[in-house]
Amino acid sequence: VWQGVVVGTDSVYFVISQLRKALDDDKRSPEYIETIPKRGYRLIADVALQSPDGDTKPVSADSNRIESDYAESAAGASRRLTMLAGVALLVVAIGYQLRSAEPASEGREPTTPDPVAIAVMPFIDLSPEQDQGYFSDGVAEELRSYLARIPGLRIASREPSLLARSSDLETSDIGQRLGVSKLVEGSVRRDGERIRIAAQLVDSASGFQLWSQTFEQPLANILAVQDQIARSIADALKLELLEFADPGDSTRDPRAYDLYLLGLQGMRSNSFASLRSAAAKLAEATRLDPDFAEAYAAGALVTHILYATGAETGSQALDHAEVMARRALALDPGSARAHVALGRIASFRGNGETARAH
Secondary structure, three states, X not given: OOOOEOOOHHHHHHHHHHHHHHHOOOOOOOOOEEEEOOOEEEEOOOOEEEOOXXXXXXXXXXXXXXXXXXXXXXXXXXXXXXXXXHHXXXXXXXXXXXXXXXXXXXXXXXXXXXXXXXXXXXXXXXXXXXXXXXXXXXXXXXXXXXXXXXXXXXXXXXXXXHHHHHOOOOHHHHHHHHOOOEEEEEXXXXXXXXXXXXXXXXXXXXXXXXXXXXXXXXXXXXXXXXXXXXXHHHHXXXXXXXXXXXXXOOOOOXXXXXXXXXXXXXXXXXXXXXXXXXXXXHHHHHHHOOOOHHHHHHHHHHHHHHHHOOXXXXXOHHHHHHHHHHHHHHHOOOOHHHHHHHHHXXXXXXXXXXXXXX
């Protein structure tokens, strides 16, 4: 749809939000787009194809009918889709993407919800030049991964947290929207090779602060700071840490870590240029630190995306992506990102069973 742009989950959430605003559609009582929890989105409005002379033709809600009607319209070049027909196609495509990305739920054993649900909100960049947005985003994302390893915590994913923060909602509304009882908020100030991180844990219902602390360290100690924050939050929640420890999948090299965060930013930007730049930065990160598991995993994902979208046509690209993902798993068997990469590679090669396993 958009030449040179890779559409990921960030784009899905953002576009749905923009469509609802454009249509003045209330998420709680929708007239156009209904959210199907853990599945995707469904168009619930009546849709019609409109010809240049104003004649309309009803369109079935069935996705195959919509897509075939759209193809017929494009081929004939004599009719145009109304705004709602365009919305229908987008919602069908997004729904398919989200459904195909999630394993079928049939036969699953019921699970007991984790006792504490937390959202890590985007950290604010307070650096003098206001040029460290990628770094503050990366710190929040890495902290999210850290906290996810603590037994007894359930962590909201990045995309809805980002949307909730950008909508200027009250703390209680954010907690309700994300289904969490606690929020982690913070700011990052980077000045040369020193970094200052202020973090706080907030009760989303009352808005009361449960814990706060400021950490100022050399950039080389960034991982130790993340570990301190995670442990402090666990302590504030009176959670037993059990075997939680430094995951060992990151790096002690500040330059490699900086390149890694720049690579993650490139992944989120969803353009061919940014993805190629991300691949180069992640490759340099692993060159500086050959034991940097998450840089290998991220590099595998970027390489796969470039190959799957046709931006990278080299016959060895997919094999190279798999090598990087397996290197990441060898260094850190618990790397979710490496499993995601291997799952996508297997799916691309038509090996559904292996993809589902990863």
